[in-house]
Amino acid sequence: MRVPAENFLTLRAFGAPPIVIALAAQGSFRGFMDTKTPLYALGAGNLLNAILDVILIFLFHFGVSGAAVATVISEYLIAFILLWKLSGKVELISPNIDGRRIVRYLKSGGLLIGRTIAVLLIMTLSTSLAAREGPIPMAGHQICIEVWLAVSLLTDALALAGQALLAGGYSQGNYEQAQEVVFRLLQIGLITGIGLAGFLFLGFGAFSHLFTTDSEVLKIAWSGIFFVAGSQPMNALAFVLDGLYYGVSDFGYAAYSMILVAAISSIFLLMAAPVFGLAGIWAGLFLFMTLRVVVGLWRLGTKSGPWEMVWSETEIEQK
Missing domain, CATH: 1.20.1280 (Monooxygenase)
Structure with missing residues (x-):
């Protein structure tokens, strides 16, 4: 390979x-x-x-x-x-050329580069561990990953739309609209994830046959159906939360929380893969997406950082 x-x-x-x-x-x-x-x-x-x-x-x-x-x-x-x-x-x-804007851009860009590196670390580590299982398990794993990512990224469109809508309301001081965008996006994301999970449970066999006709590889790929399909609701929420971070320029938390999540997931992968093989790798990736959702919902729930203004202004208006 x-x-x-x-x-x-x-x-x-x-x-x-x-x-x-x-x-x-x-x-x-x-x-x-x-x-x-x-x-x-x-x-x-x-x-x-x-x-x-x-x-x-x-x-x-x-x-x-x-x-x-x-x-x-x-x-x-x-x-x-x-x-x-x-x-x-x-x-x-x-x-x-405005030097101050460039510095601000580089600061935000640097944080997001760190975040991206953390994501790539997990994907690279999982691929490396899968390759150690041999050519056939690696081929089955790659089919699962390709379908998993391709379908998961469909919800990235929700994140992009939410990012633009949230940024518009937040920058204009319309915090009631911003809060409405947050609630609706999370609801739609969850529903979409559940729908994609059902779609994959029914259609994963057809998808996997697009990659190979090798029976041994297909058998490995089929063993990952619960990972590919079952993780879709969590994946959808994770991508939606990314869009919310960017909509209010919460780049620092997006980067540091991702690094923490990646570190925890990496340790799990290194411990689980030698014992459980591909099942341990898939469990590690599911843990990675789940922790992303947990830290994202925690950020919204604590109303800290830029979210403090969104929630506090709405609470004042209600009072």
Whole structure:
């Protein structure tokens, strides 16, 4: 597994610049509450990726390297489309640079980088531990992870919408609206998670067959159905809470709480994986998502940080 992985990552490294540009551009479009442009850009890029995958992997027999090249090319297309459309909205290279704003941006960005590293640590650790189980368990684990993440990220759309709505109410001092957004988003997130869980319980077999026809790999993948489907309600709430953090610029708590959660989950993974194998790894990932929800709801419940203003103003109005 290591040699093709190294080949893939070596080629994928050339896609780092467009990925960073595309992510920054998508954030800008969200600020304008424009979700259509990123959708069209990502749709075009992924369509090209799928077409190039077939050509490079099967027709030219480039294998894993072909998949990497296809992904890199599609990423440059996405970045180009987003920058082209964004140039009509803002001045991409401004002659007026405010040093104070840059410092504030770097501070918030640094916190979120730390948070992202904590998330990547868990995913990397779980993949590393799964690889130690052997090629067949690793393949089954990867199918579970791909389906788990793909379906879970559907709720990320709720987080993005909630982030924009909450930021609008919070920045304008409309705390009653902000509180309403919080309640509705958590309710919709939970309902969506339950719905996705049911959908996966019924359709996981069809999804897993899209990846392989190997009976041994499918057997491993099927053993993870309770992890993939059962964790969806928790995943949905975790992503929704992320959107709420960002909506009120609660970056410090988002970063530090994630680091704590990642540390606890990492210890659990290191202890459970050698004993229980893939079941221990999946339990560790479920614990990771559950702890994210716990610390998020605790933050809202204690009404601390930026949330103090949201709840206190509403309580004063009610009195």
